[in-house]
Amino acid sequence: MQIFTPAKSSTTTFEKYESLIKEALEAVHKREHYSPFPEMPSPADYGEGAEAAQKAQFEAQLGAKFEHLKQSSDAWLESDEESPFTGKALKISYPAFSDVESYIAASQKAHEMWKHTDVKTRAGILVETLQQLKSHFFELAFATMHTTGQSYMMSFQASGPHAADRALEAIALGYSELTRFADRVSWEKPAGKFNLKLEKFGMNVGRGLALAIGCSTFPTWNTLPGLYASLITGNAVIVKPHPKAIYPIAIVIGVIQNVLKENGFDPNLVLLACDKSDNQITKKLAEHPAIKIIDFTGSNAFGNYVEGLPGKIVFTEKAGVNSIIIDSIDDLDAMAKNIAFSISLYSGQMCTAPQNIYVPESGIAVKDGHASLEDVEKAIVEQTRGLVEHPKAGHAVAGAIQSKATMERVLKAKDIGGKVLLESKPISNPDFPDAHTQSPVIIELNRDSRNLVKGEMFGPIVFIIPTKDTNESLELASKSARECGAITCGAYTQNEETMQKIALAMADASTAVSFNLTGGIYVNQNASFSDFHVSGGNPAGNASFTNPEFVVKRFVRVQSRIFVK
């Protein structure tokens, strides 16, 4: 007897992607390097002329209606987006509903069919959306650049291949969890002269409607994991992007809706619900009783509000204070160069960027003997100055400042009370003379001025904090991670015992440590399939890309049974 007949799509695409899904799942478990979507914008991988064509598409989109969505709507909403590189409004209009209830109703309707669709069909369709997204990676890059202020290269990588990697990771782990237990069981229990028999049928039930709340700096990279995790587990998703960064996620949603429609599903299964800065609908959506799951990336204040909503399954990435602990190092300049890059990359607007650098007052051991605190400070300052003043590398690494608030924060930082070691200056960008740029400010906070700074100072603002010794550095970094949250921690030490001590103490504060980075890898970078992004164990966020918890909380398992005479 068949109780649960899986709903079938018209075009089943699971077989097409079965080997990719299994390969991705193996990578998830092995944590080795794996990268199915090429990260360089090369014509060999993405097609001759694709970049130029999509650049033209981007330019044509400015000032126009975004026509690539297949969702229901009753109005056009002109967004508040403006380019940090040109300072100009994008003037793009997106389809919208004029009330929250219409989003909920459309989402619920689309959910009916999807929730009873078998996981293989869902997995196939979702991987197909990523495959189709590949042919939009350049447009995505321009859209991301001109909303977030990321440089072109980072925009391409973060919003395109790296976001798709994270989405695939969520699909693969979701597929694994949904198929983990036998779903048809002939249960037989000896009971003396005869056996008791039951036929059991397992079924996974999505929690219902999900809300994905986007941020202004990584509009696809931070949204795709939750979006795809909710979809693979049988939920419908309403995406509420940041009002200043809609275009990139709109491209993704357009592709998803298209694939859904091609496969006979209601495209409203994933809805773009955008709004204006002065009239946001986020709370109305989040508090709606039909919304069961919320994914959020953004500020602590709003993140704590979302986490406190009763009866919701909530996944957050909030703010953290990331530390670097300098104990000893082989090559001082190589270390300083690595740190300079880390603090300059996207002008410190990555959630993984370091903020507080702890250095013993007495200096550190280096290859040639000893470097004083001043030597360490000077090395970091010089390497940073060299990078941001480099005519080509400077703006290519730093990009632009996304928001007015960040710009004001960095300009005011010099007055905070510490000793300014490096002042913040505009970074020249020949391609975009009006770009909103500002190089990192580096400030020393001595014992008396340490308390002037509490928590995160988002943007290119860096503090060097002299300490009694590495033990105190570790104590401060670990306390800060526990109390203010942390997503990353860098450490430099040539002593194995110290390394173990730092790793353990920071692990107890749920923070991973990157040791002795001196080459082309930076503390800011977390690799899909290998590095878990955010641990979920300190105030920087309660979720992790992508661990099992990130998918299993999105559905429940119901196993019914039939008595067999």
Place this chain on the structure above:
Amino acid sequence: MQIFTPAKSSTTTFEKYESLIKEALEAVHKREHYSPFPEMPSPADYGEGAEAAQKAQFEAQLGAKFEHLKQSSDAWLESDEESPFTGKALKISYPAFSDVESYIAASQKAHEMWKHTDVKTRAGILVETLQQLKSHFFELAFATMHTTGQSYMMSFQASGPHAADRALEAIALGYSELTRFADRVSWEKPAGKFNLKLEKFGMNVGRGLALAIGCSTFPTWNTLPGLYASLITGNAVIVKPHPKAIYPIAIVIGVIQNVLKENGFDPNLVLLACDKSDNQITKKLAEHPAIKIIDFTGSNAFGNYVEGLPGKIVFTEKAGVNSIIIDSIDDLDAMAKNIAFSISLYSGQMCTAPQNIYVPESGIAVKDGHASLEDVEKAIVEQTRGLVEHPKAGHAVAGAIQSKATMERVLKAKDIGGKVLLESKPISNPDFPDAHTQSPVIIELNRDSRNLVKGEMFGPIVFIIPTKDTNESLELASKSARECGAITCGAYTQNEETMQKIALAMADASTAVSFNLTGGIYVNQNASFSDFHVSGGNPAGNASFTNPEFVVKRFVRVQSRIFVK
């Protein structure tokens, strides 16, 4: 380089139990019948003379200090426990601290070593505790009987083998999750002419201190899954039993503390924290900032309070209203007999016991043609009467009533406003003439009186609710599951389409359905390794014994990395 040196116990017992853990894990995934702890109290399995010896131990324990704990304490607390079978106080004293902070401090100290102990050592030690617990199953049975009112057989099975099964299930799934990802990875990423290299080290970090809050009816069965899930994932646990049911879990904790000590660990890793009914310490413990995880079984009011505590990872099993939907049946009497047993078993004091039975007003199809509503009612009433009035089976199935509140509820139920089909009466028990017993009351609620009952009426109280048809029955049962919660649902139908409809609609309310139970299996029974207990998707509870979510939320994964030149 080795960053994380696992702490080693003096006696590593993993190898001893490796095959059992792997067998259990395979069973968890296959969901077939599996039962490593024999469920019958037979001398062949548990030793000749064991029952008599442990009965004597139980009798000697009454009125005495419980000396089998190895935990720190500063006082003896005489409990409020009393036997529902004799009506007498047990007058057992347990070691206690006079303030909550002392429990926290002792727990934190014990946690230090355990949290850095490798998972294999933890798994071995935990399975060893279950093996040693086997030689206490008879004492556990007497202790359970004389605190909960369960019959002797149920006390043996529920508190002994079935609880141990559930504990093993949690250990096995925890072991699987903790060893799921590679914990040592040589990561290499091609970067043009050379490869970028990192050595990565994974580590699982328990959330910290856990609190397990027990209930009065299943003091070990409901507590062991969370207790063992917290332990295997690296947390310390404080167990706060119900003030009326301490003895059974004290036996378990005594065994665990003994094994911990034997293996060189601090026995305070699992602490009994008991209290008196009029001076409970539950809220003080639950709200303590050091408590990170809470497992709770009990009332909706307290469960909702616990779920609402900010910053805690909470697992609850609360109250639900379980339904039976009668649509059609082959053998009316066989069905009625099965239902009679289900509602009489432990006098309806199981969280899985049915309460509301929906029957179409026009009657149902049966093998011989048609049975009217009255025929169905009569069959259930007669079978129930026959069972509870049976001189041997009656008290053996029904046991005794655990609390005064339940006793008052069942005595008042006849005045609720419905039509009483079967009155509740004391059930005679020749072994215990003073036992607090009361047979099920069965009440018909017609269309006008339906609203007289809202939510759970805990105890042997059953309502037969006539409906327009099975569609309305399903609508009411599904609505009730969504709004009031449900842990089980029974259904009788000979129509495959109706079966599918019921299964799907109840699955959407996160409730598993048992179809056409007429033999020796009852809707109340959930089998370890095969049936998930509580779905976690409706108000009856937010957790499930034992799905992956039940273990993965108890720890975070931190993966550090070292740059390789």
